[in-house]
Amino acid sequence: MSVLRVRGVVLPEREERTFWLDGDRLRTGPAPGGDAELVVDGGFPLPGLVDVHTHPGTESVESPFDASVLRKHLLEHREAGVLLVRTPGTVARMPAWVDGDAELPRVRSAGRWLATPGRFFPGAGRDIAEDELPAAAVEEASASSGWCKVIGDWRWDEPAVPLDLLTEAVAAVHAAGGRVAVHCQSAEGARNAVLAGADSLEYGMHLDPGLLDRMAAQGTALVPTLAAFGANADAWYARERSARRGDWITGWEGMLANVCSAYEAGVTVLAGTDSFPCGTVAAEAAWLARAGMPADAALGAASWTARDWLGLPGLTEGAPADLVAYDTDPALDPGALAHPARIILRGRVAH
Ligand SMILES: [Zn+2]
Structure with missing residues (x-):
């Protein structure tokens, strides 16, 4: 040979x-x-492209995890040059065969979405009572690649996971050697995720830019998934005026501004797609550049910076x-x- x-x-x-x-x-x-x-x-x-926010295995949260769909999604990533992914929440834990299949990208999984009452699609994640969150977070992180994913807020006008509870969950996972990704789309949810010391904010819509220095200092990454939001932007702008529309547009415009400010403040900003088909992280890198990140940094967010963040040289x-x-x-x-x-x-x- x-x-x-x-x-x-x-x-x-x-x-x-x-x-x-x-x-x-x-x-x-x-x-x-x-x-x-x-x-x-x-x-x-x-060193390969990286998508740090993708949910291979099923295209709808109502569908069960399907091995052939999972393999198809991961191959879509590979065909696009995405050789490492992080899955922040899936309907079932990542099956062990994924790591043993040499044709598939390397996968860092976060186990099942951790959903407290009223937050997330019922039955799609692991539904738990609030007081079960710290132990369940440790369980998902320990059973997966060291990551867990907490749905930190859900509806924009309903309360986020309380700060003291989220802080306790993050501390418990860190004590067990794991890392915590937090879904946050409201100002309260984003603030709680930062103050709790989460390792990554997924979306970070309505994130107060005053928290960026703290994120940089404690090593909390930002995964804005701009392409996924941007795909809906025209439709939101075209809607009739409403509180919800105003909230979305304020949040979206804040996300674009925060990407550049976060990068300048020293926050690790990373590329995640959160959408189907898989294998579109190049489009997210383009969005990060459009939001004002320097070309090399936007590319690194979808490659070497993300790889390093996930522990690969x-x-x-x-x-x-x-x-x-x-x-x-x-x-x-x-x-x-x-x-x-x-x-x-x-x-x-x-x-
Ligand atoms: Zn997602």
Whole structure:
């Protein structure tokens, strides 16, 4: 079998590097003798795209988890160059076979959505009483990839999960070595998530920009899923005036402004899609750039920054052999991001 080799200008360093693929590892040292095949010859390799907010397995919260749908969704991600995903809530816990399937992207799951009464679609997540939240959060994080997902608020005019309870849940998960993602769309929900020390705010609609410095200091990431909201924006603006419409538009415009301010304040802003079909994280990177993040930072939010945040290195000696390569620099040509020239997952050429 020939040794597969990769050569190109690696991002984000923009440094010419050469690797050979040692199974699922990148090696920079001398390659073993014998045939060599250059599978990437020039161009711009990045350490794979990442979608940190996707819900593979079912396209409707009313449908049961389906193994073939799960596999289809994960393959859609892979075909787009998304080689790592985080699933902040699914209708069932991620089945063990996912990690063993070499054709599928790496998955960091958060178990089932944790829904306290009146919050979330009934029966879709794990429905619990409020006082069960801390223990259930530890259970989901321990049974998954270390993450759990709390529905921190639901209807815009109803109370969020109380701050003391959310604080207790986050502390319990942190004590168990896990991390907490919090769904928040109201000012109260976003504030409680930050003050409770959550690891990520999903959406963060109505987030008070006065909290961004605190987020940066304590390492709370922001996952705004702008493309998912942006898809509805025209319809909201076209609606008849109402309190709900005003609230949505204020929230949406605040999200766009917060993305740029958050980045400038040092908050880790990451790309998540929260939509179907899977494999559209390139569009979210474009939205982050449109909201004012520098091109490299918007691209990193959908690649190396997210990978690092989930504990995986960039394209260096000994790193997992995941990469996606482009003919042109995708930071300078965002349209290129959706068209990888080469995709390598776990040391195998996938495209
Ligand atoms: Zn979601």
